[in-house]
Amino acid sequence: MNTAAEPQLELRGVTKRFGGVGAVDGVTFQVEKGEILGVIGPNGAGKTTLLNCISGVHRVDGGDIRWEGRSIAGLPPHRIARLGIGRTFQIVRPFGSMTVRENAAVGALFGSSAARRGLKEAFEVADQVLELVGLKAKADHPVSALTIPDRKRLEVARAVATRPQLLLLDEVMAGLNNVEIDEALEMVRAVHATGVTVLLIEHVMRVIVGICRRAIVLDFGHVLAEGEPEVVLRDERVIKAYLGERYAKRLRGERGQDSAS
Numbered sequence: 312m313n314t315a316a317e318p319q320l321e322l323r324g325v326t327k328r329f330g331g332v333g334a335v336d337g338v339t340f341q342v343e344k345g346e347i348l349g350v351i352g353p354n355g356a357g358k359t360t361l362l363n364c365i366s367g368v369h370r371v372d373g374g375d376i377r378w379e380g381r382s383i384a385g386l387p388p389h390r391i392a393r394l395g396i397g398r399t400f401q402i403v404r405p406f407g408s409m410t411v412r413e414n415a416a417v418g419a420l421f422g423s424s425a426a427r428r429g430l431k432e433a434f435e436v437a438d439q440v441l442e443l444v445g446l447k448a449k450a451d452h453p454v455s456a457l458t459i460p461d462r463k464r465l466e467v468a469r470a471v472a473t474r475p476q477l478l479l480l481d482e483v484m485a486g487l488n489n490v491e492i493d494e495a496l497e498m499v500r501a502v503h504a505t506g507v508t509v510l511l512i513e514h515v516m517r518v519i520v521g522i523c524r525r526a527i528v529l530d531f532g533h534v535l536a537e538g539e540p541e542v543v544l545r546d547e548r549v550i551k552a553y554l555g556e557r558y559a560k561r562l563r564g565e566r567g568q569d570s571a572s
């Protein structure tokens with residue numbers, strides 16, 4: 312038995328092509344139980360596609376995805392959710408005519424086996440997760456009345472209500488202001504503190520540096536760099552991927568004066 316050393320999630324050469332183009336191309340990495348792993352990379356790098364592969368939305372064209380030592384490649388999304396992998400969607404799509412609490416309860420009804428209980432229990436779980444993400448006071452509001460940050464909180468609440476062991480978050484902080492990002496950071500920390508492993512796709516570097524001990528950089532479907540966020544973000548290949556060769560040169564020559572973003 313070697314369960315102690317086994318990663319919770321393992322990707323081995325995962326490949327997903329669209330019309331011959333490798334959106335994700337030979338991606339290998341591991342997620343350890345209990346960590347917060349950051350996944351960053353420029354637009355179009357393959358981050359969302361990778362998440363869709365893990366959660367079963369896409370069937371992989373090559374490689375393997377292993378959850379607690381067993382292959383889950385090819386399983387449909389609901390089976391993967393029941394194994395304990397929850398996710399948010401980059402495009403938030405709540406059930407608009409329902410209340411915040413009802414939306415969270417839907418998550419509780421369609422999650423991992425621990426979450427699949429009766430309606431009463433689903434609403435109890437909904438109340439717990441709404442408290443966790445700071446939406447308790449708006450539980451009875453219609454979703455249509457929510458602000459953007461609150462919609463993102465609800466998206467996280469819905470995913471947490473499925474009682475995942477691993478939560479996949481796709482840019483839940485995009486479009487938020489600095490104060491809202493700090494609140495969202497606290498929310499992710501609170502969820503993580505309940506024992507959930509987190510894989511976090513994020514554009515906001517402050518978030519990755521603030522919350523992740525390890526980050527993976529994707530570029531053109533490949534893993535470009537992997538390591539401590541501070542180290543990875545200073546990697547010249549990473550700077551180039553984000554800003555282009557011209558800015559990388561300027562950063563080398565005139566560090567501190569370049570305010571390109």
Ligand SMILES: Nc1ncnc2c1ncn2[C@@H]1O[C@H](COP(=O)(O)OP(=O)(O)O)[C@@H](O)[C@H]1O
Pocket residue numbers: 329334352353354355356357358359360361
């Ligand atoms: N369903 C799809 N059909 C065709 N091409 C897609 C599809 N989803 C993503 N792609 C392409 O795959 C590449 C990676 O996209 P995506 O995973 O969304 O990147 P990211 O999330 O890093 O911005 C892009 O070139 C994108 O156009």
Ligand SMILES: [Mg+2]
Pocket residue numbers: 358359360401
């Ligand atoms: Mg994306």
